[in-house]
Amino acid sequence: MKRSKSVLVTCHCALNANAKIYPLASVGGVFFDAISTYIQSGCGLFQLPCPELSYLGINRWGMTWEQYDHPNFRAHCRKILEYPLVQIQAMFQAGYEFVGIVGMNGSPNCGVTMTCAGYTGGEICSQNNIAGQVKALRYISGQGVFIEELVAMLNQIGLQPELLAISETQPK
Numbered sequence: 001m002k003r004s005k006s007v008l009v010t011c012h013c014a015l016n017a018n019a020k021i022y023p024l025a026s027v028g029g030v031f032f033d034a035i036s037t038y039i040q041s042g043c044g045l046f047q048l049p050c051p052e053l054s055y056l057g058i059n060r061w062g063m064t065w066e067q068y069d070h071p072n073f074r075a076h077c078r079k080i081l082e083y084p085l086v087q088i089q090a091m092f093q094a095g096y097e098f099v100g101i102v103g104m105n106g107s108p109n110c111g112v113t114m115t116c117a118g119y120t121g122g123e124i125c126s127q128n129n130i131a132g133q134v135k136a137l138r139y140i141s142g143q144g145v146f147i148e149e150l151v152a153m154l155n156q157i158g159l160q161p162e163l164l165a166i167s168e169t170q171p172k
């Protein structure tokens with residue numbers, strides 16, 4: 001038996017950059033350089049669902065943390081995490097090691113230490129308001145909404161894996 005019993009949990013687009021908002025995607029599909037060390041060490045990869053793709057589809061607009069920080073979207077995150085968490089819990093109970101969770105820094109949802117903020121609300125159709133919204137956009141320290149929900153759910157089952165991040169602005 002060769003199984004390592006060692007698992008790396010990844011955000012969806014770490015293994016499928018096609019899920020990102022157009023035209024983001026600095027790799028064709030897999031952020032291989034960021035995870036190759038784990039693959040070579042024998043880790044299995046456990047891919048989480050993408051909360052934005054399943055909520056707003058592939059042609060969604062880029063949004064900020066404030067726009068996703070809404071009870072209904074948080075409920076969506078918890079709902080799509082329900083079965084992945086059952087699988088994670090089953091492996092955890094069987095003694096598997098979770099070496100970490102790979103998020104995507106800069107994302108309003110999968111940021112681990114950096115997310116994006118700045119939405120000020122209201123119509124964006126007037127020229128002035130478009131410029132104002134763009135000007136207000138910025139990266140801030142903190143977790144994305146999906147990672148916040150994921151960490152809370154993992155803590156509930158006694159798991160506190162290390163959080164790792166790929167940088168959306170400077171991917172390796």
Ligand code: SF4
Pocket residue numbers: 011012013014019020021049050051052053104107109110111
């Ligand atoms: S960072 Fe998260 S929400 Fe954004 S595309 Fe990747 S998996 Fe989806």
